[in-house]
Structures are given as structure tokens and as C-alpha cells.
Amino acid sequence: MEKRITRSSNIELLRIIMMIVIIAYHFVVNSGITKLYDFNNITGNMIFLQIFGFAGKAMINGFLLISGYFMIKGRTSFKKILRLYLQIKFYVFIIYFIVIFLGYETFSFVSSGKTLFSMIKGVNVGFSATFFLLYILMPFINKLVLSLSRKQYTVLLFILFFFYTAIPTFFIINDTFDEIGWYITMYLLGGYIRLYLDEIRLTSVKAFSLVAVNLILAAGSILVLDKLSYNPYHMVINANKLLAVTLAISLFTAFKNLDIGYSRWINKLSSATFGVLLIHANSDAMRQFFCVWGTKSYRHL
Template sequence: MELFRILTMLMIVAHHYVVNSGLLNCIENQTTHEVRDYILLLIGWGGKTGINCFVFITGWFMCKSQISVKKFIKLLAEVEFYSVTIYMLFLAFGYQNFTIKSFVKAVFPFYNISTGFTSCFLLFYMLIPYLNILIQRLQKNEHLKLIILLLLTYTVFPTFIKTTVVFNYITWFSIVYIVAAYIRLYPKKWCSNNYIVLVCLLISVILSWISVVVLAFICFKTGKEIQNCYYFVSDSNKLLALLTAIFSFLLFNNIKMKYNKFVNVVAASTFGVLQIHTSSDAMRTWLWGTVCDNIGAYNTSHWLLHAIVCIAMIFLVCTAIDIVRIHFLEEPFLKRLNKIAKLRYW
């Protein structure tokens, strides 16, 4: 499962390489479109699917576990550390101007509840004990009926019918959690059949890619915004984004891998990778515009190599930073808290 977490985060970084860098506008403004444009769009297809994978992992393991104060403090401390530290660094080097709004956004972790992944994930994390109470009290058929109702409302209708379902990530994370818990608590034989799961995964991935390519072609011909090419995977609640996440998780969950210390250490820093490279708008502008210069690489012959190297290096550098943070800050901090904490659910 650790390898799955690593691949999930690489998929999210790849998504941000395309979507957060201005490449979509660059592609859209071309008078003629090449194979390169379609490949770049495919590189960015899996961000929301990756978010589903991340939350599905949480649901799978936490539906039979308990949230402790220590776990939440650990999560919150990581979020606060990166948000405040990166903000201060950008201020110190003149890359960002101080405003009351920017300061509050950096310090207060729940500022972007409407759209921010981290704010929603923290609040969702606090809901897990109550979601577990709900799950434990539901009968199997009641649990299934609840999932059917939720997915019809938040996935099937928004995917296939032109209707707007207003929700934020807290709602959706809770739904994914309930789905993951059902599959964990009431396992089906086909879920442990690697052949069936692999075929389902390939079908969902291929359909996702086909949808991106076909819709991109239509957008190019009709002049519509190129971001519409991601319609079937544009948000976490879209059907293909959900199915791909479920099947990919089941496949990796069925694969029995030997313990590998290096993989485990890297996997433990995946959330840190997310926090670092998406910490703020200033970070996105600096990282993708100044450091990587994605738009500058777009019209070069090495555009594909640039994409691969940037995605890999961002993941590796952010991982290295987080490993240092864990070793020198988090571990001593938690040891200190263990000595002074006298909380019931510590």
C-alpha cells in the first residue's frame, strides 16, 4: 500500500504540472494542435482521481480504527508548519507581499473550506469518529442503500445529467469514506480477484483517457475552454475518477509486497509532498512559473523530458524536505507531547 501512496502522489503532482502552471491556457491559445498537446493533457488527467485514492486509503484503514488527539495534532502541526514556514520564506525573499488576508490564510488552517483540500481534509478527519459510529450501526443492506443514494446524488447525476450539485470536499470525502468502509467490512470475492480488478482498472483508465482526448479534440474544433476536456475526471465526484480510484486501490491492496524500509519512509512523506508544493498561490506561481518554467519548455523539443524530470524532482525534493522535518521536528515534538499529555484518547 505504501507504493500505492507514492504513485498516487506522483499522479497528483503530474496533474498540478499541467493544471496549475498555465499550460492549459498555452495549449488552448495554439492555432494548431499537435500530439504533444494531447499527451500533456493526459499527463494532467489524474489529480482528482489521486485525491480519491488518498481518501480511500484513509477510509479503508480508519473504519476499523480510532482517531486520537495525537494523530490529529500530528496532522495539524504538519499543515501549520509548512503553511507558515513557506509563507515566511516568501515574505523574506520578497516573492510575496504581506497582507492581512495572506497572513490569515497562512496561519488559519480552515480558511479555504469551500475549495481547499487541506482545510477540508482536517475537518473531515475530525468527522471520522462519527462516521464510524454511523457505519457500525448500519446493517449491511442499509449501508449499501446509503451508498447507492449518495452516489446517485453526488456522482451519477452530476456526471451524466447537466445538473449542479453543490458540495465541498468535506461532503465528498465522507462519501468516499463510507464506500471504502463498506468494501472493507463486507468484502466480495471479485475484489480479491486480481484478474477482474485489473481488467476493471484498465477499462476505467482507458475510458478516462479516451474521454480526455475526444473532449479535447471537440474543444479544439469548437473553441471551447480546454479545461472542459477533463469533464469526466474534472472533479473527485465524477464517475470515472471514483471508479479508477477504487479499482487501483483494490489492485494494490491485493498485491502482497515484502517490507521495504525505503518505500515506507518515502510513503510516510507523501502528505508532506502535497503540503509543500500546493501550500499557496505564491508557491504555485514560483514553482511552476519561475523554477520549472513549464510554459517556456512547452515549445521546445524536450517538453516531455521536462515534464518527467520536473514531476520526479519535485516529488523527490519535497520528500527529502519532509523526511528532514519528521526526523528533526516531528519526532522530538511528539516525544515531548507524550511526556506531558494526559488525555484520555491520546
């Protein structure tokens, strides 16, 4: 029997960092700040905000890689599925009533119905419902891919990344992205790393150098596309774009091999990251909340 992998503090620290980056991303992208950008007058504040908030989708990739890495040989149960469902619905209802109380949304049968059936409405649209579907599918995905040879698994990933990443990044003729298909793809990549690449070790200097290179490339792509008056986030705006993928892989690789020992406080804080993510990815009403605060903040920069 394989020894159970302990979720050590290095991965938990990564979760915390990724959550902070996602908060920054939501503040910029979901706040309405981007509507105030003037590409005929690119300022330092505008460039700062573009770079400050570009990496949210890459961090979602990171969470999916972690899920695949730990769950490819893990087990789910009805109890675990129910617990995840109730956790997601708890945040959905709590946030719904809070934004109504604060006046960012008005109670109606339509809005309450959307809240009640959010897990159906949000599949292939938002993170929470799509991740829940992925969680249900995990035992079936695991059984299927564990029956493949390494060569077959490699070819499968090549096909998926060509379809989901290469075509929309380089050919720009078709946006092939769909939420659940992409979540499965990143989950499979995390599983592949666990099964076949786990013994590969990079020094911290090399690993974090790769992270730095990816960050520089992403920031550089934003600046270049600004000058070309093209969508500055083209290489990173969706989770399937090339630099969003490579940044997630480099970060995961760097932290997976980082030896920082065990920290009860890091692990404890990390346990709250999924709840924070559920709050930020909750609803249009939450995005309206970010919009009000974001546009106010931008005007004071």
C-alpha cells in the same frame, strides 16, 4: 477483538504512485499551461500534457479510500488530531516564508492573516483543511455507520453517489460537488470495502486490467471532448466525476490485493507522501510557483 490491520508495502507503494501522479496533475492544471492550449490546433504536446496531468483528483480519491479502509474501525485521539494540525500548519508557514523569500508573494498583513487562519479559510475549499475536518469527524462517522445494517449502508452510498457523481457527470444541470461532503462519501466507500468487500479477491491480471480499462476510458474521453470543443476534463476534472471515481476504486482494489511483501524502503518513502501533498496543495503562492515553471516548460516542448 479484531486483529489490527498492518499497513503493508502494497498500499504504501500505491501511496507513492498516487503522489507522483498528483505532482504531475499540479504541474499541468495549476501551472497555467492549460491557458496556452489552442483547441483549434491540437498538437501532440498538448494531448500528452492533457493525459499526463488528468488524474490528480482520482488520486485524492485514492487517499480518501485508504483513510476509510483503515480508519473505519480505527481510533482518533486529541493527541493525533493536534499532531495532524501542527503538521499541516508547519508546512503552511514554511511554504509561506519560502515563497516570500523567492519573490512569488509579497509579505502583507492580509496574506499573513490568511496563512494564520488557513485552516478556517480552507475548509471546503482546499485539501488540507477539509481533510483535517474529516479527521475530526471520523469517530462520529464511524459510530453512525457501524450502527447501520449492510443494506442501509449500501443504500446510503447509492444515494450519495447518485447525488455527487451521477448528476454532475451525466445530467450536467447542477454541479453538486462540495469538498467535505465528497470526502465523507469516499471515506464511507473505503469503510464499506473494509467491512463488506474485503474478502473479494481478484487476480492481479484482472485487477490491473480494470485499471488499464479506466485509464483508456479517461484518455479516450479527453480526446473525444477535444474534438467536440467541450471541456476535455469533464469526466475526470473533479474528484466526484465518474471516471475519477472508478479509476481510484480500480487502483485501490488492485494494490490492496497485491502481494509484494514488506519493504522498509517503500514504507519509509511512503511516510513522506502526506508531507509532499501538503506542500503541493499549500497555497495560491505555490500555484504561482508552478505557473512560472510550467509555462516556461510548455514553450520549450
